[in-house]
Amino acid sequence: MEALTQNWSRLTLSDREGPGCNLTNEDCSLEFSIIAKFLTKRVLNIDAIAKTFNPLWRSCNGFKIQNYGDHIILFTFDNKRYDKEVPVGEINFDNASFWVQLHGIPPQYLTLEAALKISNMIGEVFQPKEFKEVDGGNFLWLKVKLDLSLPLCRGHLISLENGKQIWVSFKYQRLPNLCYWCGRLTHDDKDCEIWIDSKGTLKPEDRKFDSSLRLWPSS
Structure with missing residues (x-):
């Protein structure tokens, strides 16, 4: 599915698959995030990551963690960190x-x-x-x-x-x-x-x- 999503521009789209759905600011999440890539080949322990960063950031309402694979982690807060309009796959970690x-x-x-x-x-x-x-x-x-x-x-x-x-x-x-x-x-x-x-x-x-x-x- 991920490969199909990334290569959509090469497909011949039907009327139902083509443009027609527009997302606006009203459709956005009100939460804010940091997107990070961990430079390791070892399996990430989400609980250990949360315990490590919680005392460092001291976020008033805490934060949520999502694993996007390929050692990419999304931290979600109630105050602004990262522009979530940018797809995770397009973020450069080089x-x-x-x-x-x-x-x-x-x-x-x-x-x-x-x-x-x-x-x-x-x-x-x-x-x-x-x-x-x-x-x-x-x-x-x-x-x-x-x-x-x-x-x-x-x-x-x-x-x-x-x-x-x-x-x-x-x-x-x-x-x-x-x-x-x-x-x-x-x-x-x-x-x-x-x-x-x-x-x-x-x-x-x-x-x-x-x-x-x-x-x-x-x-």
Whole structure:
């Protein structure tokens, strides 16, 4: 049924199947929602999800949870979160935003301009209003939208005006999964095709990514 619904434009429709039913705002639900995709291949436990998010959101009237399959969950509230006019199947889960720290930048380049130029190489940067929003003391940080289909960027080789090259390393706040084999956030080590295809022959030293990319709570 789902495949048929998605491919309706290819069908020859009868008079009864064609246009003629119009939905208006009066037909809409008065509830509001968050639509989320969990980046894991493991079976979701709806009760555990509810227990986890209930104390975090502290919604006055609580919330409802619906499982849409493919690890997509709809949370429904009595105040606005997500525009339910958009079909769940059309929502893009290929991007996510994270705070990223940039380490190893020489002191004279600890500027907003440098932060924006370097971070734009990772993804779409959320423009800060002033320098103090990116100043971490001996590092810079910005909020960046990342493409989840790509491996996480460990850092960048930066060329300075004097011809010298330096390595600027990145640390990411509140990463969910992080596969140390391929660097993607959509699964962990045990679910990675690289690990599965190796049939257990890979060793820890074969990993190209490690926990240094993560920002721990004390960071």
